[in-house]
Amino acid sequence: MKKLPLLLTLSLAALVARAEEALTPLKIEFPPPMLTGTPVPAKLANLEAPNVKPPQILVPPGVTNLAKGKKVTSSDPAPVIGDLSLITDGDKESEEGYFVELDRGCQWVQIDLGASAELYAIAVWHFHSQARAYLEVIVQVSDDPEFKKDVRTLFNNDDKNNAGFGVGTSPAYLEKNTGRVIPANKAVAHYVRLYSAGNTANELNHYIEVEVFGRPRP
Amino acid sequence: MADPAHSRRLFFLAAALLLFGAAFLRLYQIDRRPFHADEGVQAYQTWQLMRGESYAYDPADKHGPFLYYAAAGIAKIASWTPETITETRLRSVTLFAGLGTLVLILGAGERLGPGAVLIGAALLAVAPLAIIYDTYFVQEAWFCFFTWALFFAVMRWWNATVDQTVEASLLATKDSREQARSHKVAPGFTGAVLIGALAGLMQATKETSIIHFAALVVAVMAARWSARSGLSYQTEDNQSLEGPSPDGPRPVGRRALQNRFSHVLTALLTATFVYVLFYSSFFTHWTGVADGLRAYSNYFSRASGSAHDQAWTYYFGILWPHTNSGVRWGEPLLLFIAVAGAAFAFSPRANRTQRALAVFTLTLLLVYSAIPYKTPWLLLTPYVGLTLLAGLGAAHSAAGLPASLARFAPVVLGLIVLGAGVWRDFPAVGRYANDDRNPYVYQPTSSDLARLVTAIAALPSDRKIAVISPDHAWPLPWYLRGRTATGYFAALPANPESYDLVLYDSRLDSPLPAPIAAYGLRPNVILWCKPDQLGKN
Numbered sequence: 001m002k003k004l005p006l007l008l009t010l011s012l013a014a015l016v017a018r019a020e021e022a023l024t025p026l027k028i029e030f031p032p033p034m035l036t037g038t039p040v041p042a043k044l045a046n047l048e049a050p051n052v053k054p055p056q057i058l059v060p061p062g063v064t065n066l067a068k069g070k071k072v073t074s075s076d077p078a079p080v081i082g083d084l085s086l087i088t089d090g091d092k093e094s095e096e097g098y099f100v101e102l103d104r105g106c107q108w109v110q111i112d113l114g115a116s117a118e119l120y121a122i123a124v125w126h127f128h129s130q131a132r133a134y135l136e137v138i139v140q141v142s143d144d145p146e147f148k149k150d151v152r153t154l155f156n157n158d159d160k161n162n163a164g165f166g167v168g169t170s171p172a173y174l175e176k177n178t179g180r181v182i183p184a185n186k187a188v189a190h191y192v193r194l195y196s197a198g199n200t201a202n203e204l205n206h207y208i209e210v211e212v213f214g215r216p217r218p
Numbered sequence: 219m220a221d222p223a224h225s226r227r228l229f230f231l232a233a234a235l236l237l238f239g240a241a242f243l244r245l246y247q248i249d250r251r252p253f254h255a256d257e258g259v260q261a262y263q264t265w266q267l268m269r270g271e272s273y274a275y276d277p278a279d280k281h282g283p284f285l286y287y288a289a290a291g292i293a294k295i296a297s298w299t300p301e302t303i304t305e306t307r308l309r310s311v312t313l314f315a316g317l318g319t320l321v322l323i324l325g326a327g328e329r330l331g332p333g334a335v336l337i338g339a340a341l342l343a344v345a346p347l348a349i350i351y352d353t354y355f356v357q358e359a360w361f362c363f364f365t366w367a368l369f370f371a372v373m374r375w376w377n378a379t380v381d382q383t384v385e386a387s388l389l390a391t392k393d394s395r396e397q398a399r400s401h402k403v404a405p406g407f408t409g410a411v412l413i414g415a416l417a418g419l420m421q422a423t424k425e426t427s428i429i430h431f432a433a434l435v436v437a438v439m440a441a442r443w444s445a446r447s448g449l450s451y452q453t454e455d456n457q458s459l460e461g462p463s464p465d466g467p468r469p470v471g472r473r474a475l476q477n478r479f480s481h482v483l484t485a486l487l488t489a490t491f492v493y494v495l496f497y498s499s500f501f502t503h504w505t506g507v508a509d510g511l512r513a514y515s516n517y518f519s520r521a522s523g524s525a526h527d528q529a530w531t532y533y534f535g536i537l538w539p540h541t542n543s544g545v546r547w548g549e550p551l552l553l554f555i556a557v558a559g560a561a562f563a564f565s566p567r568a569n570r571t572q573r574a575l576a577v578f579t580l581t582l583l584l585v586y587s588a589i590p591y592k593t594p595w596l597l598l599t600p601y602v603g604l605t606l607l608a609g610l611g612a613a614h615s616a617a618g619l620p621a622s623l624a625r626f627a628p629v630v631l632g633l634i635v636l637g638a639g640v641w642r643d644f645p646a647v648g649r650y651a652n653d654d655r656n657p658y659v660y661q662p663t664s665s666d667l668a669r670l671v672t673a674i675a676a677l678p679s680d681r682k683i684a685v686i687s688p689d690h691a692w693p694l695p696w697y698l699r700g701r702t703a704t705g706y707f708a709a710l711p712a713n714p715e716s717y718d719l720v721l722y723d724s725r726l727d728s729p730l731p732a733p734i735a736a737y738g739l740r741p742n743v744i745l746w747c748k749p750d751q752l753g754k755n
Contacts, residue, residue: 131744132741
């Protein structure tokens with residue numbers, strides 16, 4: 001029994017020694033940049049966003065695309081390429097003639113659903129023939145055409161609050177042919193407004209299609 | 219009859235206005251785009267050179283040393299330090315070359331005609347391709363400048379020495395030997411030194427200078443052949459010659475041959491000296507001299523089978539009317555008038571320099587079109603030829619018109635083509651300056667990269683950063699050059715969690731963080747990271 005303190009002391013000393021040994025500063029490698037030639041064009045066959053599964057949204061009978069053929073207005077009323085009606089014409093191709101191009105900076109498009117409706121999901125296709133992500137994507141609904149009152153934000157990935165609607169926590173996402181489906185959680189609204197501020201490939205804003213799934217208020 | 223002195227004053231006034239306008243257009247958009255990946259690589263090497271890190275020529279996928287030494291030299295004169303060089307300052311180094319090319323063209327009025335050079339220079343001044351690549355920190359603007367300087371120097375030397383004999387004999391049938399003797403004063407030795415220096419500088423700028431040398435030889439020989447084979451032409455001082463002398467060309471004397479040989483030797487020695495000077499890093503890295511020649515095996519292998527291969531119609535396609543995802547492009551008017559200018563160059567009213575210009579431009583276009591490796595900036599040198607041919611075409615558009623209309627035809631046509639060029643500038647250097655639908659740019663760096671650079675700049679300087687990208691995400695290394703705790707990896711490192719910020723290239727099959735923030739690098743290439751890694755200070 002008299003040897004026990006001694007054994008304990010020796011064990012403790014060994015542990016301390018090991019702990020000190022483990023405190024060696026971690027060496028991190030910082031290889032310098034390689035001086036490369038002209039970058040090779042990247043062609044991605046798979047435009048599906050990695051690590052992202054589209055959400056499954058359950059809807060009751062009678063839910064349809066309320067946006068089809070509806071009037072669209074925008075912060076850029078005279079787009080250089082395409083026109084605003086393309087956003088609700090039902091075509092989701094990415095080629096020329098299917099998309100509208102809005103100006104640089106933060107721009108919005110707004111869909112007038114014709115009447116207040118119970119919304120289940122909003123699907124948006126910006127541009128999907130190239131791997132890119134649109135920046136500061138914000139989706140809002142309201143009964144006010146000016147979006148000054150009763151505004152509810154359904155999606156916001158503006159993580160720096162550049163648009164001034166608060167810091168967004170929604171993720172950035174890669175554009176793909178299946179679009180981005182945003183749950184609307186039965187929000188009741190007459191108007192849908194979508195914002196963006198350029199994309200990772202250029203400074204412009206594009207829309208191919210926006211679908212708003214819902215049903216008229218009972 | 220117009221007063222020659224008055225005409226000369228008008229020409230200088232127009233030339234000065236033109237240069238001022240060209241400088242304004244280039245400076246207006248000089249910082250419109252972030253650095254292209256290639257610009258980043260060149261700027262990084264210049265920065266290393268300015269920091270005193272020795273430069274050694276690397277034949278693998280690099281170009282000649284001239285640009286780095288020129289930039290470092292200008293930086294020294296302007297008192298720029300490695301800490302104070304910026305993208306705009308570096309781009310101003312190539313701006314000198316772009317404006318220099320315009321000065322060269324304006325200075326060729328005697329040989330090409332004052333109207334032709336004014337219209338040609340104006341077209342080049344507003345050309346989107348020239349505006350973009352005159353303010354692009356890559357070798358092309360200087361390469362283009364040296365090429366056209368060599369063209370005019372060779373034509374001057376050739377006209378004044380080699381073809382004196384032929385012209386003397388031809389003129390003898392028309393006028394007197396006296397006229398032949400007073401015809402030109404040979405620039406001789408000085409001209410040979412200038413030609414050699416320019417050829418050496420071309421080689422020190424880009425190894426592909428051999429293409430331009432070959433095209434120049436073809437042009438000079440074709441112009442000489444056309445003169446000797448009976449095709450009528452004018453001398454440089456507008457004396458019309460109707461084919462070869464009935465007596466045949468006068469035999470070249472021994473003294474003339476010796477002169478020519480000594481000129482060629484002088485030019486070769488000067489070119490070799492300039493080549494050795496630059497490739498040996500000013501006599502400190504002798505391996506570079508051999509490496510400069512070894513680079514050709516690399517270039518020949520890259521000429522085809524690379525990811526940059528394009529159809530032979532690529533350059534024509536840039537200028538021909540087309541639409542790319544809704545944006546209209548093309549410069550058909552320039553093409554048509556350039557073709558008219560080329561046709562004029564083979565008419566009896568054209569002189570030898572005009573004829574050589576047409577052959578040189580056409581040869582360059584054909585050779586560059588035949589090589590599968592293509593990028594838009596390679597079109598710059600032939601494009602200068604096209605604008606000059608268009609200038610010729612417009613200046614001589616009055617042929618066949620009534621005298622009352624003939625006076626205004628060149629001005630009207632020149633203004634129409636000029637207007638078309640300016641109209642093309644709006645999308646090319648404005649709205650779509652950095653868009654891959656713009657045919658004048660290639661793999662442009664996304665403007666969105668500035669967002670990432672700004673976010674990283676807000677982080678403390680000791681933050682450890684890992685950039686995981688197959689090509690090291692250029693031009694990011696340039697923008698992060700001051701951050702020593704930044705590592706570049708082609709694949710995921712063993713300990714990514716040891717870094718404060720990890721940037722993943724979207725081309726890599728790496729597990730991505732969640733949630734993710736996206737930053738654009740190039741078309742189809744995105745850099746991903748954890749948003750909170752950029753937010754914590």
